[in-house]
Amino acid sequence: MQCSIRKFYYGDIPEEQGGGAAPSESMNQHGWPLWEVFIRSKQGLDHKHAGSLHAADARMAIENARDVYTRRQEGISIWVVESKNIHASDPGDADSLFEPAADKIYRHPTFYDLPDEVKHM
């Protein structure tokens, strides 16, 4: 059902399901693969996906990521990973994949009625 859309791998698209051209073709004639960029904006926070870019190797990817995604001090640390190395769940399977969590409201604190005298718990 999704094969009608021609896609290249990008971030959450698994290579084998991306459709369209094979990775070697989609690597572009200049041969610079696609990289996903993750940035830690400040100490104590997670690295967060910022976007993607093309680069010949990891070092160039980090340097380009600095210029493209941190021109205004948005980061103190950069991760890059080649897009083809990211594996992702299939949005088409999302309903069944995440279904097990749907009926477990007892995992939330608000499920439990306690007497007011308990105050904060």
Added chain:
Amino acid sequence: MSVHHLEEKFQQTVDAEIKIEAKDWMPEAYRKTNLRQISQHAHSEVVGMLPEGNWITRAPSLKRKAILIAKVQDEAGHGLYLYSAAETLGMSRDQMIADLHSGKAKYSSIFNYPTLTWADMGAIGWLVDGAAILNQVMLCRTSYGPYARAMVRICKEESFHQRQGFEALLVLSKGTPEQRAMCQDAINRWWWPSLMMFGPKDAESTNSDQSMKWKIKRKTNDELRQNFVDMIAQQIKLLGMTLPDPDLKWNEARGHYDFGEINWDEFWNVVKGNGPCNKQRLQARINAHEEGAWVREAAVAYAQKQANKKKQVA
């Protein structure tokens, strides 16, 4: 599931304000429209570096030069965000660049006008970026996720572009008679092309209806243009300058400014390649690409060499 059923489900998703992501099913026309719009937007950012690049070496002070370089760097960055967003729809970067160079893909016609004086740097920031921002703020809420995220990033950075432009004109407007004349001249030349940036009138725009239904766009060309006129007609008073439109006046009943008819022949002429700088702009892009080919090749050769070295050690 039939295509009809998928399309219905797609429209429901869009109507519920849930973003569409790269891997989701989408109608082919939705994919194509987004691809055309995002790649055209990316090309506009990249070609948009040229008219301003023209003044980097001639900026009147070190401060203005540093500001202009930062702005042009932002535009390169904006082009890269947008190319990445467009790539998620299945076209390679190389293909997009090839389409730009062959003339198949368009970019905003505004960049086919020349930048004749320093005041043009101010007018571009204030008017051209001002017009672009109205469009881009709307696009932060566009239905295609990767495009919307790129636009949020761009909008955060774009505000400085417009403010520095207005400030540059403000300084000129308080300067010598020559500087004031230069300021007015730049406004005169950039006003009408800026209005044209919003595209054809709603009655003549072929893409608008479906784009609104799919929430790719959320305001029509005419609505955005009116917003722009209302905003600029107020701001120009602070510069003590005038807009080159004798028909511009406040309409109490409408609650908007009325303005004169745009020269649509000029608009279509520039779109079709007959603007003052079309050839020069495209040639500059092609030259940059061709003259940079050895750098790209060398980077690949170096990466391969390093990878081989690593293999040998292991």
